[in-house]
Amino acid sequence: MENKRKIGTEYEKKAAEYLRQQGFLILEQNFYSRFGEIDIIAKDGRYFVFIEVKYRRDNSCGTPLEAVHAKKQKRICRTASYFCLKHGYPDTTPCRFDVIAMTGKDEIVHIKNAFTYTV
Numbered sequence: 001m002e003n004k005r006k007i008g009t010e011y012e013k014k015a016a017e018y019l020r021q022q023g024f025l026i027l028e029q030n031f032y033s034r035f036g037e038i039d040i041i042a043k044d045g046r047y048f049v050f051i052e053v054k055y056r057r058d059n060s061c062g063t064p065l066e067a068v069h070a071k072k073q074k075r076i077c078r079t080a081s082y083f084c085l086k087h088g089y090p091d092t093t094p095c096r097f098d099v100i101a102m103t104g105k106d107e108i109v110h111i112k113n114a115f116t117y118t119v
Contacts (some may be wrong), residue, residue, distance in 0.1 A: 010057040033082040036075035050080045
Protein backbone atom coordinates (compact mmCIF):
# COMPACT_ATOMS: atom_id res chain seq x y z
CA MET A 1 0.00 0.00 0.00
CA GLU A 2 2.86 2.37 0.76
CA ASN A 3 4.13 2.04 -2.82
CA LYS A 4 0.69 3.02 -4.18
CA ARG A 5 0.60 6.02 -1.84
CA LYS A 6 4.11 7.03 -2.90
CA ILE A 7 3.18 6.72 -6.59
CA GLY A 8 -0.05 8.65 -5.96
CA THR A 9 1.84 11.46 -4.23
CA GLU A 10 4.29 11.65 -7.14
CA TYR A 11 1.47 12.06 -9.67
CA GLU A 12 -0.38 14.56 -7.47
CA LYS A 13 2.79 16.69 -7.48
CA LYS A 14 2.93 16.47 -11.28
CA ALA A 15 -0.74 17.47 -11.47
CA ALA A 16 -0.15 20.44 -9.14
CA GLU A 17 2.76 21.60 -11.31
CA TYR A 18 0.61 21.25 -14.43
CA LEU A 19 -2.13 23.34 -12.76
CA ARG A 20 0.36 26.05 -11.76
CA GLN A 21 1.49 26.23 -15.39
CA GLN A 22 -2.16 26.70 -16.38
CA GLY A 23 -2.46 29.68 -14.01
CA PHE A 24 -4.14 27.97 -11.04
CA LEU A 25 -3.22 29.02 -7.51
CA ILE A 26 -2.74 25.89 -5.37
CA LEU A 27 -4.31 26.44 -1.94
CA GLU A 28 -3.96 22.98 -0.38
CA GLN A 29 -2.96 19.46 -1.24
CA ASN A 30 -4.31 16.31 0.42
CA PHE A 31 -7.03 18.05 2.44
CA TYR A 32 -8.52 15.51 4.84
CA SER A 33 -11.79 15.47 6.75
CA ARG A 34 -13.93 12.76 8.26
CA PHE A 35 -15.85 12.78 4.97
CA GLY A 36 -12.86 12.03 2.77
CA GLU A 37 -9.87 13.57 1.04
CA ILE A 38 -9.42 16.05 -1.77
CA ASP A 39 -6.15 15.76 -3.65
CA ILE A 40 -5.80 19.41 -4.69
CA ILE A 41 -7.75 22.55 -3.83
CA ALA A 42 -6.97 25.50 -6.08
CA LYS A 43 -8.26 28.83 -7.32
CA ASP A 44 -8.95 29.34 -11.01
CA GLY A 45 -10.09 32.90 -11.42
CA ARG A 46 -13.09 33.32 -9.11
CA TYR A 47 -13.65 29.58 -8.71
CA PHE A 48 -12.52 27.32 -5.92
CA VAL A 49 -11.61 24.12 -7.72
CA PHE A 50 -11.64 20.76 -5.98
CA ILE A 51 -9.50 18.38 -7.99
CA GLU A 52 -9.30 14.61 -7.90
CA VAL A 53 -6.12 13.16 -9.39
CA LYS A 54 -6.31 9.62 -10.74
CA TYR A 55 -3.39 7.64 -12.13
CA ARG A 56 -3.43 4.29 -13.86
CA ARG A 57 -0.39 2.52 -15.26
CA ASP A 58 -2.68 1.18 -18.00
CA ASN A 59 -6.39 0.71 -18.62
CA SER A 60 -6.55 -2.99 -17.70
CA CYS A 61 -8.47 -2.13 -14.51
CA GLY A 62 -10.45 0.68 -16.15
CA THR A 63 -9.54 4.21 -17.07
CA PRO A 64 -8.58 6.80 -14.45
CA LEU A 65 -11.81 8.69 -15.15
CA GLU A 66 -13.92 5.59 -14.45
CA ALA A 67 -12.41 5.47 -10.96
CA VAL A 68 -14.18 8.72 -10.03
CA HIS A 69 -17.56 7.03 -9.60
CA ALA A 70 -20.72 8.46 -7.99
CA LYS A 71 -19.76 7.38 -4.45
CA LYS A 72 -16.33 9.03 -4.80
CA GLN A 73 -17.95 12.19 -6.18
CA LYS A 74 -20.28 12.34 -3.19
CA ARG A 75 -17.32 12.07 -0.77
CA ILE A 76 -15.46 14.81 -2.62
CA CYS A 77 -18.53 17.09 -2.48
CA ARG A 78 -19.01 16.55 1.24
CA THR A 79 -15.33 17.22 1.87
CA ALA A 80 -15.51 20.39 -0.27
CA SER A 81 -18.49 21.60 1.79
CA TYR A 82 -16.51 21.00 4.97
CA PHE A 83 -13.51 22.88 3.54
CA CYS A 84 -15.70 25.91 2.76
CA LEU A 85 -17.36 25.78 6.19
CA LYS A 86 -14.01 25.42 7.99
CA HIS A 87 -12.56 28.43 6.16
CA GLY A 88 -15.69 30.57 6.47
CA TYR A 89 -16.65 30.70 2.79
CA PRO A 90 -20.38 31.24 2.15
CA ASP A 91 -22.64 28.72 0.39
CA THR A 92 -22.64 31.03 -2.62
CA THR A 93 -18.88 30.62 -3.19
CA PRO A 94 -18.37 29.59 -6.83
CA CYS A 95 -16.94 26.06 -6.85
CA ARG A 96 -16.03 23.55 -9.52
CA PHE A 97 -15.08 19.89 -9.46
CA ASP A 98 -12.31 18.82 -11.84
CA VAL A 99 -10.59 15.52 -12.49
CA ILE A 100 -7.04 15.09 -13.68
CA ALA A 101 -6.48 11.68 -15.23
CA MET A 102 -2.94 10.48 -15.81
CA THR A 103 -1.68 7.37 -17.53
CA GLY A 104 1.63 5.55 -17.55
CA LYS A 105 2.69 7.60 -20.54
CA ASP A 106 2.58 10.76 -18.38
CA GLU A 107 -0.35 11.98 -20.44
CA ILE A 108 -2.47 14.49 -18.52
CA VAL A 109 -6.17 14.81 -19.25
CA HIS A 110 -7.79 17.67 -17.35
CA ILE A 111 -11.59 17.52 -17.23
CA LYS A 112 -12.97 20.81 -15.99
CA ASN A 113 -16.39 20.64 -14.35
CA ALA A 114 -16.16 16.83 -14.43
CA PHE A 115 -19.19 16.46 -12.16
CA THR A 116 -21.71 18.60 -10.32
CA TYR A 117 -22.18 19.00 -6.59
CA THR A 118 -24.15 16.14 -5.01
CA VAL A 119 -24.90 15.25 -1.39
